[in-house]
Amino acid sequence: MINFSGQETLMRKADRLFEIIEMMRASDNAVTAAELSGELNVSELTIYRDVRGLQGQGVPIEGEAGIGYVLRPGFHLPPLMFTMDELEAIVLGARLAGQRGDDGLEKAAERVISKVKSVLPAHMQDRMDRVALYAPPTYDVGHGIVVMPEIRECIRAEQKIRIDYKSLAGQPSQRIIWPVAVAFFSGSTLLSAWCELRNDFGHFRTDRILNYDILDEKFNGGSGRLLRAWEQSVSTRKRPS
Amino acid sequence: MINFSGQETLMRKADRLFEIIEMMRASDNAVTAAELSGELNVSELTIYRDVRGLQGQGVPIEGEAGIGYVLRPGFHLPPLMFTMDELEAIVLGARLAGQRGDDGLEKAAERVISKVKSVLPAHMQDRMDRVALYAPPTYDVGHGIVVMPEIRECIRAEQKIRIDYKSLAGQPSQRIIWPVAVAFFSGSTLLSAWCELRNDFGHFRTDRILNYDILDEKFNGGSGRLLRAWEQSVSTRKRPS
DNA sequence: ACCCTACTGACAGTATATGTCAGGAGTGAT
DNA sequence: ATCACTCCTGACATATACTGTCAGTAGGGT
Structure with missing residues (x-):
């Protein structure tokens, strides 16, 4: 150009x-x-x-x-500074993540912005402050009693959780799950996990989790194999709508 | 050799x-x-x-x-250190921005991931690949004939745009605007701008812009003053719902 | 004043980059 | 075994990009 x-x-x-x-x-x-x-x-x-x-x-x-x-991995060329397009993506992403995600993610997103800004040359810092891409506010997502940062930590640390869950029909149940992933919908948050009760993957709305205990016992995610298995199970039972 | x-x-x-x-x-x-x-x-x-x-x-x-x-400094990206929370915010934010934003932002978000990963210490790169926070797919946002990366560039470069716009009532009009901000709603995208016709700020759905020309003429954003004025005008005429 | 250095312009030969067309060979699925 | 997909090679033609040489201008430092 x-x-x-x-x-x-x-x-x-x-x-x-x-x-x-x-x-x-x-x-x-x-x-x-x-x-x-x-x-x-x-x-x-x-x-x-x-x-x-x-x-x-x-x-x-x-x-x-x-x-x-x-x-082949292991090949690195020197990383280049972020472009304006990339900075805009970071800022917009942080704003979106701050809205959709939990409190921990919101604060983390703010820290990301300031860390990125700190390595920018002066003239780009100004431009980053002025990124005018906005994510309009949505409904505040309710997580019920669930403290999401804790749950995310369980996913990373591969710790089992015992939950009291109330299904859509109102049926309560207790089960032990292996938390795998979290999907942040605009109105609700879904925790995906392997369920020991059903011996299958399941999705749990966080606002329908009545109670939970993080267990000391760990599961073995197999360096991401469990995550990939979950990804596959999701992509195969796609809903039409 | x-x-x-x-x-x-x-x-x-x-x-x-x-x-x-x-x-x-x-x-x-x-x-x-x-x-x-x-x-x-x-x-x-x-x-x-x-x-x-x-x-x-x-x-x-x-x-x-x-x-x-x-x-001058600012060409190479120096090493960056992030906590796991921050990495999760980056990855989730990039996924959200990739869905809500335009094509350019989607690619930019991918490059952000790749760049951040490349300056991370080795043991954290694996963990970044396994961030299991997802942004569920939404409807594909239609921008009509508008090429959004171009518009974002106009905001950055403070270039005026002449648009043919069709209002909600179907009334067509031509006006020259000073693009200020973009709001990415889940189903549509709004371009906010100072409108020379009305001498006021206005919001334009990108899918109702029938035609547009990027002019050589520039406006003066006053180092972010125009953006702040717009922010204020938005916050004062808040809609109840 | 003097030297060093970035920069510009014109000109010409070379080599380079790219596309189109045709075909070979390996891989994975049906 | 067939088929679709894909990497890869070769030949040929064309446009154009790269490079060097020569000459000259302007700004910086001593």
Whole structure:
């Protein structure tokens, strides 16, 4: 955009090489040349040539037919300062997280803003203060008696919880759960967990948890395997609406 | 050196740009174009052109006659330390911003995650991948013909916009506005701006903007004063519901 | 005053980057 | 085994970007 005086294409190419690496690193799965070419507005062949060039330069990209490209972990190029777009995303995200999330997250989001601001050059600090993207207030989410920061800590520490739960029908029950994830809806918060009673994953509205005890006993999340299993169980029983 | 298969010069140039930045960062004093050209085996003019290109791309290089080049801080992202609460706020915020915001913000939010992760100590990177706080999918927000990243850029650059707008009643009108803020509701997006037609602030649903032209003419936001005036005008005419 | 240095402009040859077209070979699913 | 997907190679043509040389201007420091 602001390119004075030629050099447009080279810059575009240097940027493209950078973007290729970023996209591969950002994605968990393999990235295909077709995806890259679509995103970067060049032909697939150009991507192939770019990748070959990067590999020749020592970038650990692995390409497999039928799969796509994967960037082997451990490759780091020096991290660049946040762009204005990224700062706007951080500020908007913090505002949203502060509204949707619990008190702990709200305060954490504020600390994030100030930490990020502290590493910015002076002129960008001003601009960050003036990010004018807003998340309009929603209903205050009620968590009942549940102290959400505690629950999040249980997820991280893999600690079991015994809960007294009242189902939608009003049926009370007691069960021991392995907390896995939290979904922040606009009006309510859902705690997803493995339920020992049902031997399956279940979702529990936090405002229907009547009582709970954090147990000393831990469960084994298997370095994220339980989380991935939960993700899969959610994506397979998708609701139509 | 290890350059197989063509692309020698481009790689050399991309590398050279990288090297120029590295040499400037490594040196405490200013670096002269002559030093760079000697080290990189190109003419001085090529260095001048490279630097101009980098500056055009936003790299904060300052050149002074008689002195040399200096890389201002704010190009590299320094290491950052976050607590788990803060990391969870960042990840949740990025997910929320990615859903509510426009395409540009979604990508920016992804890059934020990737950048933050890259400056984190190793043991925290894994934990960041496993943050299990989710923002449930919402309806896809329609912006009509409006390209939101462009609008955000106009807010930052304080550029006037001429819009064709269709009011709720269906009444079309053309006006020139000074874009001030964007509010991302869950179902729609509101652009707030000073309206030259009404001489007052107004809110415009992006999906009711029929057409728009970004003008070269700029307005004067007064270092955030316009934004604060808008904030005040919003807080005084609060709607009860 | 003097040297150093960033910067600009014009000109020309080279090499480079990119696209299109066609085809080969490996992978995973049906 | 077939099929769809994907990485990868080769050849060819075109536009254009990069680089160097030469000459000159302007600002900084001593």
